[in-house]
Amino acid sequence: MPPSVPSPRRVARILRTSLFAQVACALVLGIVVGRLWPDTATTFQPLGDGFVRLIKTVISPLVFCVVVVGIAKAGNLKAFGRIGLKALIWFEIASTAALLIGLIAANVFAPGAGMNVDPSKLDASAVDDKTAGGALPTTTEFILNALPQSAVGAFAENSLLQVLVLACLTGAALLHLGHTKVPAILPAIEQAQEIIFAIVGFVMKLAPLAVFGAMVHLVGEYGLGVMKTYGKLIVLCYAVALVFLVLLAVALKLVTGLSLWKFVRYTRAELLLALGTASSETVMPRMMQKLRQAGARDDAVGLVLPTGYSFNLDGASIYLSIGTLFIAQAVGVDLSLSQQVTVILVLMLTSKGMAGIPGSAFLALSATASSLGAIPAGAVALLLGVDRIMDSMRVVTNLLGNCVAVFAVSRWEGALDMDRAKKMLDGEIAFVEEDVTPTDGDSKAEVPSQTPQTASADAQGKGEEPADTAEEPAGCKASLAKEPAGEVS
Numbered sequence: 001m002p003p004s005v006p007s008p009r010r011v012a013r014i015l016r017t018s019l020f021a022q023v024a025c026a027l028v029l030g031i032v033v034g035r036l037w038p039d040t041a042t043t044f045q046p047l048g049d050g051f052v053r054l055i056k057t058v059i060s061p062l063v064f065c066v067v068v069v070g071i072a073k074a075g076n077l078k079a080f081g082r083i084g085l086k087a088l089i090w091f092e093i094a095s096t097a098a099l100l101i102g103l104i105a106a107n108v109f110a111p112g113a114g115m116n117v118d119p120s121k122l123d124a125s126a127v128d129d130k131t132a133g134g135a136l137p138t139t140t141e142f143i144l145n146a147l148p149q150s151a152v153g154a155f156a157e158n159s160l161l162q163v164l165v166l167a168c169l170t171g172a173a174l175l176h177l178g179h180t181k182v183p184a185i186l187p188a189i190e191q192a193q194e195i196i197f198a199i200v201g202f203v204m205k206l207a208p209l210a211v212f213g214a215m216v217h218l219v220g221e222y223g224l225g226v227m228k229t230y231g232k233l234i235v236l237c238y239a240v241a242l243v244f245l246v247l248l249a250v251a252l253k254l255v256t257g258l259s260l261w262k263f264v265r266y267t268r269a270e271l272l273l274a275l276g277t278a279s280s281e282t283v284m285p286r287m288m289q290k291l292r293q294a295g296a297r298d299d300a301v302g303l304v305l306p307t308g309y310s311f312n313l314d315g316a317s318i319y320l321s322i323g324t325l326f327i328a329q330a331v332g333v334d335l336s337l338s339q340q341v342t343v344i345l346v347l348m349l350t351s352k353g354m355a356g357i358p359g360s361a362f363l364a365l366s367a368t369a370s371s372l373g374a375i376p377a378g379a380v381a382l383l384l385g386v387d388r389i390m391d392s393m394r395v396v397t398n399l400l401g402n403c404v405a406v407f408a409v410s411r412w413e414g415a416l417d418m419d420r421a422k423k424m425l426d427g428e429i430a431f432v433e434e435d436v437t438p439t440d441g442d443s444k445a446e447v448p449s450q451t452p453q454t455a456s457a458d459a460q461g462k463g464e465e466p467a468d469t470a471e472e473p474a475g476c477k478a479s480l481a482k483e484p485a486g487e488v489s
Contacts (some may be wrong), residue, residue, distance in 0.1 A: 016265045019207060020269035026208035026277045034118025037044030041220025047213025048277055051451065054203045055282045056060065058196050060155045061308045061385070065193035069173025070299030072186050079413065080168070080299050086409045087304045091312040092348075094401055098244055098314040099344050105240045107340075110321065111233040112329030117382060149270050160306045167302070179401055200285040201433055211276030218278070218388060230386040233326055237390060240318050241397045248314075252404050256411040260404065262425040267403070271396060280309065280392035280399045287399070290463050293431055294424040295417035300410040308402030315397030319390050324368050327379045339372055346371045361387060 003248050014021050034041060144159040148154040154162035174186060249260035264271065267290055270283040284305065291301045323344050328335050335343070350364040365383070369375040410416035423429045 018269075020272060021205065022034065022208040023269060023272045023276060025209050027214040027215055027272065030212040030276070031219050033212075034216040034219025038220035038238065043216045044213040044216040048210045049213075049216065050093050050211075051203070051206050051210030052277060052279050052282055055200075055285065056158055056205070058199050058203070059281060059284055060158050060160065060163045062193070062196045062200070062288065063160060063176075063302060064155075064163050064170075065189050065196060066288060066298055066302035067164060067167035067175065068171045068189050069186065069193060070297065070302045071175045074297070074299045076174065077172050077175055079415075080171070080303065082327045083300050083303055083409060083413050083415065084286050084307070084410050087089065087307055087405060088311065090405050090409055091308060094248075094314055094405065095312055095317045096344075096348060097247070098317035098401075099321045099347055101244055101247075102240055102361045103325065103340060103344065105236060105243075106322045106325035106329075109232070109236050110325075110329055112326040115330040116332060117330045117379070117437050120370035156174075161310055164303065164306060197285070197433075200289075204286065205274050207282075210282070211273060214277045214349070221388075222236065230389070233386060234389055237319055237322055238393050240322065241315060244314060244318060244397065245400060248401060248404050252407060255482065256416065258407060258421055258425060260400070263294075263403065263407075264400070266294070266425050266427075266431070274399055275392050278388075278395055280395045280402075283399065284309070287403060290431060290434075291403065295419075295421035295428075296410045297415035297417075300407055300415040303405045305402055306410050308405055311396075312402050312405055313398050314401035318348065318397065319394055320350075320364055320368070323361070323365055323383055324375075327365070327369070327382055328375050330382055333374050333378060335372070335374065339374065342372060343368055348427050388426040459470075 015025065030044075033044075054274075069078065074080065145159070146165060148162040149157070150164055151166060153159075154166055174182065243261070252263075253259050254257055267287065270286050274280050275285045288301055288305060291305065292298060317396070321343065324347070325335065346368045347364065350367050361383075365380045369380060407416065407421070411418075420429065424431070
């Protein structure tokens with residue numbers, strides 16, 4: 001057998017140990033089954049839906065634990081506030097750039113030109129069915145909705161912004177009280193975090209089934225015919241997203257010196273899973289693990305990544321700007337420069353309140369059409385047939401945009417271990433599952449449960465290089481007991 005052809009035993013080992021290989025096979029198999037047996041679309045849909053539900057179960061408690069531990073170990077609430085402010089500045093710049101790029105591309109390539117659609121013949125009620133009668137919140141409602149009415153309700157409703165507020169309050173209280181009054185709280189939260197990561201490890205074993213079910217449903221339900229009708233729009237959206245990612249890669253290189261391509265290779269399994277399930281939430285726990293092990297400090301990861309899920313929807317911004325002009329062009333409406341500026345301003349506001357709302361893209365498009373007064377509201381129904389196809393573009397672009405934000409803001413705040421980040425992305429340090437049970441083929445060895453950042457900090461304090469594996473220091477879980485409140489560790 002030629003050496004370039006892997007042996008059956010090696011292929012079997014890769015399929016058994018590599019999450020990327022498992023998800024890739026499930027993706028291809030799902031497309032084939034959906035194409036050959038489209039009637040099975042609804043049969044396999046619960047596989048993907050069930051996986052998403054299981055992941056959503058652990059997201060809120062995980063975010064809470066990571067943020068509280070991050071604030072407590074950083075020992076400086078002001079630094080945490082600076083991270084939040086810098087994250088919001090980065091989010092606004094990135095999402096505005098995405099809107100502008102999408103608008104320019106739609107003007108240049110005119111994906112809806114020549115369609116000559118009569119909006120009176122479109123079924124506007126289909127949009128109401130898609131949005132389930134919902135509405136985007138106003139600015140005041142959005143701010144109020146970020147404040148929890150109930151501690152339990154924030155977790156029960158999986159409201160990440162409310163959970164973040166609770167976590168910040170809890171972390172601030174821990175710093176204020178210090179070690180004398182609550183010596184056991186931080187170790188308990190750290191142990192809860194370890195349990196949650198272990199649960200994530202169990203659930204991720206079901207990822208290939210989830211991708212298979214989601215792809216069978218997508219191809220079987222919507223078919224490949226939609227590619228012919230909306231081919232120009234689909235190609236344009238994906239091409240603009242690629243251009244935007246190239247610009248993000250340049251920005252990441254300038255700000256941190258890190259390579260986005262190497263990060264994509266490092267997180268290829270998670271990106272493929274998000275692509276297959278059309279949900280970035282399914283990979284948030286694993287992305288938090290990988291960002292932490294790549295040198296980003298806990299408090300930066302815990303605040304920037306979850307907040308980005310509500311404030312930094314770069315892929316959605318591209319789709320909304322292109323989609324608005326596509327609709328106008330399809331019904332023969334020529335938008336002036338002032339009207340297109342209005343589109344940008346409206347979408348800058350509406351895109352911030354989209355997360356977690358059914359049919360949010362259609363609600364944002366409807367709000368934009370209403371504000372212009374030139375596009376018939378029913379014309380939004382034109383995008384019903386292609387919206388699901390756009391999910392993959394939106395999810396991957398949103399996810400990479402938020403991960404780049406974590407690195408950029410961490411570097412900006414001095415919360416990024418550059419030496420470890422470069423070694424991790426170069427493959428010199430292997431990613432290790434934090435449940436101490438490596439399932440990915442990238443993991444080379446089983447190591448103790450100490451977080452890599454703690455090992456890195458210990459090694460740097462001794463003037464040594466960070467080690468791949470290390471014993472957990474005895475005082476790691478009693479950091480509050482050894483440090484005065486408010487002091488930077």
